[in-house]
Amino acid sequence: MTDLLYWQALNRAMDIELAEDDSVFTLGEDVALYGGTYRVTEGLLAKYGEWRVRDTPISENTFTGLGVGAAMLGLRPVVEIMTINFALLAMDAIVNMAAKIPFMSGGQFPMPLTIRMPGGIARQLGAQHSQRLEVMFMNVPGLRIVVPSTPQDAYWQLRQAIRSDDPILVLEHELLYFQKGAVDETAIAPPLHQAQIRRAGRDLTCITYSRMSTVAQEAAAELASEGIEMEVIDLRSLSPIDWESCVQSVSRTHHCLIVEEDCRFAGTGAEFCATLQEFCFYQLDAPIQRVAALDLPTPFNGALEAATIPAKENVVQAARKLMGLNQGVSQ
């Protein structure tokens, strides 16, 4: 067990997979010489050479398409798209090719393709570089999407993604790269798409993922000091979603709070909410609540940017409201 930064855990996972399987290779902008924008491929060019760690021109649809083709022929490409915002340029390769080919070929072509994408709102990268587009990919059948929130999950889930024969998007949060956490390389990984209870609680269930999982845990600590025990479920995967873990928890707490960094309107939380009420309607003691980002392009100004996404206080307030505790006397 060692303490690693999130990027180091990903780097370690890449290193092991490249070492263990000759068919694994990685490509993308600045992955080789520069070592990756967030250092995830650092040192790999020297170790594995330019055939397996390959810089590409700024041409997302092309190099992602190259990954699709390589996967069809039996290689295990790991494509890095510098941020999820640039994936908009690679939509045809991802949506029309990677997600469709295994189905349209009747399973004749596998698609062992991994696409890594940093995303989420970092610090003042502007509206075009601060999008959370996971919901777009969730709406594409045929893709799997994982959203590791800890170095351990980053390590496990990237390795599992590379070994999978399905196209998998690994969405890494830009503010998590320099978070430190324990990584046990000998521990047996939980199933790729299984949710994890980050904090147990009896009063309400908070369903969240990626960086918001850490925000929710901070909120849960504060709520605990007020006597509200909030369970925090980190989904770890957005497609498929581990509904069973969610339903089990909500059936115990009868209260459900969804926290997402995505925009509220038609965001990921909308899907969680809709499906959970189908499963848990008779277990709900209050309407499911969502804490989400504001529905607007992210402002560049730092204070305004922070105001658009959920913070700990928003989660605490929403939890209090959900528990019917926010009705103090206001004069």
Next chain:
Amino acid sequence: MKEPILMPVLSDTMQTGRLTRWNKSVGDPVHKGDALAEVETDKAVMDVEAFADGYLAGPLAPVDQDIPVRQTIGYLVDSPALTKAQPSAADDGKETTEISQPPSTNGAGSNASPLAKESKDHSGAASPAPPAASVVPTSEVTPSAVSAPSEGADLSGSSPYARALAADLGIDISHVPAGPDGKIHASQVIAAAVQPQDADLRLGPPFLIRKPSSLRAAVARNMVASLSIPSFQISADFALQPLQARSKAQKRSFTLALARACALTVAEDPYFNTVWTAKGLAVRSRVDIGIAVDTGAGLITPVLRDAAERPTAELAEDWRILLDKVKTGRLVPEDYQGASFYVSNLGIFPEITQFDAIVPVGASAILAVSAPSDNGKTVLTLSCDHRVIFGADAARFLQRLGQRLQDPSWLS
């Protein structure tokens, strides 16, 4: 300046208060400390005092309605001109009835205090209130007091889980009172499940629902709370004549003498001054005797503090003051709460030769004193909390009390 006058919080448990009267009218000059109104709490009537000099301005909260604490009940203003700003200020004294008829848009959701809505309406174009509305008396059937902050339209209801739970528990959810947000949640269903069921009146004769007085409601609450106490009764016959004679000779009230006898006997066995709590046995350092008094309108239990240690003369003075407060309905919670032992005396009813009393929450025993039987002896029945007091303790208690009644030379 216009400062709101709030419904005061007069005790820890007070959630609502009921104005029994306004002593001042809108436009009256008031001085700091003046009693503006009288408010009835759990058991007592207390004054709402002016917190500054000024003039009383409306709208004033209605009398005889439960009003949540900290709710605005009226205003203090700087100048008499400001008090005239209210459209109804002309017909002085009528405000109370007028605002008891909130011009709410939907009759159903008007649980919120009328004032909350009214104060908004008053600020703008104030049209004279329809006179018809102002003479309609306040209905006695008032809605529940603690109400939701009325934000947005209320969807009807109860949560799916509350309904499922009610179905499982066999509870008719239409009889479950809503929670603070106006909705029925699981907690309300559970509360209803553990509470005794209301009688189903639909099959009986026609009826009206009248709101119980605060005092009656408080007694009912306390009696339900006492149901959780596993109690037993033990009785003995004693001649009370020696104590009666002695108290007469010493010019003390017999009730006081009896309370004193109990206090001295309680002091000899700490368990009689102990109460069972979830945290452990609460052993009290002072014997406070609560004495049940029939006010005609209900039951109240003024408390003689430290009744074992203090001189009888001091207790007698306390007792006189307490009885005076009982007569004027001005007992405050400190006067009637927190006794560690209770005495209930029905001796003035010669037909009643035996009864037993219910151990109130917070005490471990209560002594019931009836009228003497034909043989001249009186049955004393002690009800005890068996978690604290066992049968033999209770028997010894009565023995020791009997000796004190036999030989009351201790009474000074």
